Amino acid sequence: MSEQNKKIALITGANRGIGYETARQLGQQNIKILVGARSAESGKEAETKLKAEGFDAEFILLDVNDKQTHESAAKYVEENYGKLDILINNAAIAIDEMANDVPIAASKTSDEIFRRTFDTNFFNTISVTQQFVPLVKKSDAGRIVFLSSSLGSLNLHSDPNSPIYDVKLPAYDISKTALNGYAVHLAYELKDTPIKVNAADPGSVVTDMNPRGELTVEEGAKTSVALATLPADGYTGKFIHLGNELPW
Numbered sequence: 001m002s003e004q005n006k007k008i009a010l011i012t013g014a015n016r017g018i019g020y021e022t023a024r025q026l027g028q029q030n031i032k033i034l035v036g037a038r039s040a041e042s043g044k045e046a047e048t049k050l051k052a053e054g055f056d057a058e059f060i061l062l063d064v065n066d067k068q069t070h071e072s073a074a075k076y077v078e079e080n081y082g083k084l085d086i087l088i089n090n091a092a093i094a095i096d097e098m099a100n101d102v103p104i105a106a107s108k109t110s111d112e113i114f115r116r117t118f119d120t121n122f123f124n125t126i127s128v129t130q131q132f133v134p135l136v137k138k139s140d141a142g143r144i145v146f147l148s149s150s151l152g153s154l155n156l157h158s159d160p161n162s163p164i165y166d167v168k169l170p171a172y173d174i175s176k177t178a179l180n181g182y183a184v185h186l187a188y189e190l191k192d193t194p195i196k197v198n199a200a201d202p203g204s205v206v207t208d209m210n211p212r213g214e215l216t217v218e219e220g221a222k223t224s225v226a227l228a229t230l231p232a233d234g235y236t237g238k239f240i241h242l243g244n245e246l247p248w
């Protein structure tokens with residue numbers, strides 16, 4: 001593929017964890033990576049590491065909680081590339097409080113924890129998405145991926161036989177449930193366009209967010225990469241973990 005025809009992908013929170021590895025794996029497919037990060041220092045560091053591996057990477061300042069950076073990032077993409085092929089909404093926080101290693105229950109989780117979690121994982125992630133949808137519409141094969149979690153599944157949470165039944169982080173979980181709802185609605189809105197909109201469950205992945213995870217970041221990034229590179233006849237409006245559909 002010529003440099004001019006290269007696909008352009010923007011990943012939020014790409015300076016570490018699953019987002020960084022997603023950037024690496026897209027780089028391996030000769031996709032240009034815009035490394036979204038809220039800190040210029042760690043974003044540039046990630047850019048340098050990706051470039052050292054031979055990937056076409058470029059840091060772009062994007063703080064999910066700062067609308068001005070959404071606007072400046074979109075302006076930059078518009079002026080330099082004229083379109084965005086792939087948007088991966090990867091950045092998120094998990095700040096539910098613990099007492100004796102057990103998450104604070106739903107009846108005790110504070111307003112503040114719910115609001116801060118929802119601001120990053122839901123409201124401001126929507127705001128990033130809305131800022132970039134017009135640029136994704138300019139791609140001939142746009143893909144939008146929302147990093148969700150099996151912990152966002154109400155079906156799994158209400159099934160005593162599910163492996164996550166006893167894993168309840170109220171603010172984080174419900175912020176991902178809400179995000180799933182948004183993914184379904186956006187997929188519906190865009191169903192008659194080439195754009196595919198899907199939610200990814202990376203699995204339980206060892207990162208700063210989840211030191212007790214089971215999967216490596218290499219495995220954890222696979223679902224995001226698969227959804228970002230779906231073929232023209234691929235699905236939209238689905239919730240996927242490693243090729244398997246999850247219940248909402």
Ligand code: NAP
Nearest residue numbers: 013017018063064065091092147149204205207208209210
């Ligand atoms: P992580 O290692 O904690 O990385 C989170 C990333 O998000 C960091 O780059 C962080 O940037 C960024 N971020 C947080 N708030 C931001 C903001 N306001 N603006 C821009 N960037 C921000 O987490 P991870 O495990 O890789 O998680 C990646 C995604 O997968 C998340 O959506 C998470 O919910 C989801 N997920 C993870 C697991 C798991 O087991 N790890 C399971 C299910 C779903 P800073 O470095 O600046 O803090």
